[in-house]
Amino acid sequence: MGQAAPVSTNHQEKLERLLELSAEIFADKGYHNTSIRDIARASGVSLAGLYYYFRSKEELLFRIQERLLRTVLDDLRRRLDDVHDPRERLRIFVHSHLRVFAQRRPAMKVLVHEYDSLTGEHREHIRALRHEYMETCLGILRDVRRFCGSGDAVVLRVAAFALFGMMNWTYTWYRPEQDVSVERLAEQLYRLFLGGFLRSGDAGRHLDRCAEPLGPGDAPWRS
Amino acid sequence: MGQAAPVSTNHQEKLERLLELSAEIFADKGYHNTSIRDIARASGVSLAGLYYYFRSKEELLFRIQERLLRTVLDDLRRRLDDVHDPRERLRIFVHSHLRVFAQRRPAMKVLVHEYDSLTGEHREHIRALRHEYMETCLGILRDVRRFCGSGDAVVLRVAAFALFGMMNWTYTWYRPEQDVSVERLAEQLYRLFLGGFLRSGDAGRHLDRCAEPLGPGDAPWRS
DNA sequence: CGGGGGTTCGAACGTCCGTTCGGTGCGCAA
């Protein structure tokens, strides 16, 4: 969790360093299990000194989430610009999401894990940004369905949440250092989802020639 | 969150009622943000009285998670018994998981959301049960791949976590009362996953005839 | 050299936390 950094004159830099550091601690211990004193200790700033940068502990949590969410939205919008092919747009969506999430692991864990910890206006603000992101995703999926002709056996909303689930769940298991690279991960999840999304209308048709194990003797499902 | 229940003579019944009630509160407020006093108030049992049933707050959390995990594992084993077809086994896996999760929503949120809150032996114990469940899932996916011939472009581990992500993420959005039924949800997620899993080896092949929107004027992705 | 604003701090406030202690009442066996 690191020691106090050498110097950073600019106010904004100090603030962002505190956000980054706090995100690490929140991700590690959980928001409600982290005390302002923990953050003070890790940052080298005094307890009272922190309150010069944040009005409250919850505002600190809010700023972490808002910052990452804006990054995600900006990155996505920039990369989607002037791309028209629906599949490619979906591919970009998945890659963008996972790239940012891998680059900012602590903040992303806080974003997906500590949304419930927000209250009142903070929560409402984040909810609105999340909603915007979700709408973008739904728009892309609608285009894929319309122009690439997937069936409509799967409710779009369910498909979108399934995709978010696949991507966001990575915070529980994916470690960029010891797993496949982010690009390969993103490509695999993209293909996994797209294949199912496009084929979901006629599921079972291409499965007819599925072989079958011989019997209990050969059974590989008994642990 | 409910009032104190009328009566329940048996010790085991009282204990399970406390587990169920605590799960609701933990799910609602989060483990670290819930006090034993909250549980005492909601259950009608005195603060000290709770410690007759549990050695500590963490043991309470542990029992909730262990109980649900054993239910999930038992339900799955029972339903997989004497089913050999790999696709059908996968289908049963998804349905079983989501059915139990929908039946016990509070406990399932606690299970997926508060694993990090466990420490020491409690955590290790739950980790082992989770591992067992994951191995069962991997076994099923291995069979599907072997006998139904999906490619191996997607690492099995990634596919398994993607599936878990799709299913577990439901706790953030799925409400059985106002969404599609659990059976339909399970069927959709099953098809979504299986389609992608079987087709992941040759992604793109069946996408060649994908149409394309006309241009920025028609662009549906601009919100 | 004087002073004012941006920045940081030590110390304290009031509250709530998990847990423990010493009991009390009750039902049942002897």
Next chain:
DNA sequence: TTGCGCACCGAACGGACGTTCGAACCCCCG
């Protein structure tokens, strides 16, 4: 009737929590 163990409770302990207050520091403008 006595005694014992199960089920439960009121009250308290020591500590940690988020937040605030008033003062100090330091740099730049005059």
